[in-house]
Amino acid sequence: MMISDASHKLLFKQTVDGIYSLSDEDFDAFFELFKPFSAKRKEILTYSGTVEKNLFYIIDGLHRMYYSDENGREATILFSYSGNFGGVLDSMMSQRASIFFYEAISPSVFLRASFQQIELLIQTRPAIEILLRKGLISAFSGVLERLVELQCFSSEEKFRQLLKRSPHILQIVPHKYLANYIGIDASNFSKLINSVQI
Structure with a gap:
C-alpha cells in the first residue's frame, strides 16, 4: 500500500508533535532526511551482531524486535506499526552491535533516515x-x-x-507473536483469549 507524500508528511508530523513540537524549519529539515523504503514479509531489517544504521518511521506494516539465542529460542521484545518510529534504538544511538533482530512481519512501507545524517543535522539544529x-x-x-x-x-x-x-493489537499481530511477547506457548494463547473478557 503506497500513500501520497503529503499523507506521509502529515502522519510523520502528528507523531513528531506527540513527542516534541519542532519549528516548521526544524521539522522540514528533519523530514527531508527520511526516504521511502519498502520491505517484504519476514524481511530482516537489522540483524543481531550488526550496528543499526537507520531510524525507521512506519507508514504501513507491522514490525517486531526480537532476541534469538544460540538454540533458536526467540523472545519478542516489542512491536512497531503505522505511526511509530522503529529500529534498534540502543544500537543506533550507541553505534554498538545489536543483540536484537528487527523484522518486518508483514509487507511494509516506511521512511528511513541514516543516523549519520541525523547526527549531522543535530549539530546545526539542537x-x-x-x-x-x-x-x-x-x-x-x-x-x-x-x-x-x-x-x-x-x-x-x-x-x-x-x-x-x-487495544487494536489483536487485529494486527499474529497470535504466535503475541504469545511469545507474553511468554506463553502459542498453543495456550487461545485459552488465554477465551479466559479474558475483552
Missing part, C-alpha cells in the same frame, strides 16, 4: 536532539514498565496490560 532525547525517554519508560510486567504480572495481567496499551 531541537532535533531534544526530540530524540524525549523520544528515547518515553521508550525507556516503556521498557521499565515492561520489566515490571515480566517480573510481577501473571500471563493474564500481561495480556490485559498489552490490550490496554494497544
Whole structure:
C-alpha cells in the first residue's frame, strides 16, 4: 500500500508533535532526511551482531524486535506499526552491535533516515536532539514498565496490560507473536483469549 507524500508528511508530523513540537524549519529539515523504503514479509531489517544504521518511521506494516539465542529460542521484545518510529534504538544511538533482530512481519512501507545524517543535522539544529532525547525517554519508560510486567504480572495481567496499551493489537499481530511477547506457548494463547473478557 503506497500513500501520497503529503499523507506521509502529515502522519510523520502528528507523531513528531506527540513527542516534541519542532519549528516548521526544524521539522522540514528533519523530514527531508527520511526516504521511502519498502520491505517484504519476514524481511530482516537489522540483524543481531550488526550496528543499526537507520531510524525507521512506519507508514504501513507491522514490525517486531526480537532476541534469538544460540538454540533458536526467540523472545519478542516489542512491536512497531503505522505511526511509530522503529529500529534498534540502543544500537543506533550507541553505534554498538545489536543483540536484537528487527523484522518486518508483514509487507511494509516506511521512511528511513541514516543516523549519520541525523547526527549531522543535530549539530546545526539542537531541537532535533531534544526530540530524540524525549523520544528515547518515553521508550525507556516503556521498557521499565515492561520489566515490571515480566517480573510481577501473571500471563493474564500481561495480556490485559498489552490490550490496554494497544487495544487494536489483536487485529494486527499474529497470535504466535503475541504469545511469545507474553511468554506463553502459542498453543495456550487461545485459552488465554477465551479466559479474558475483552
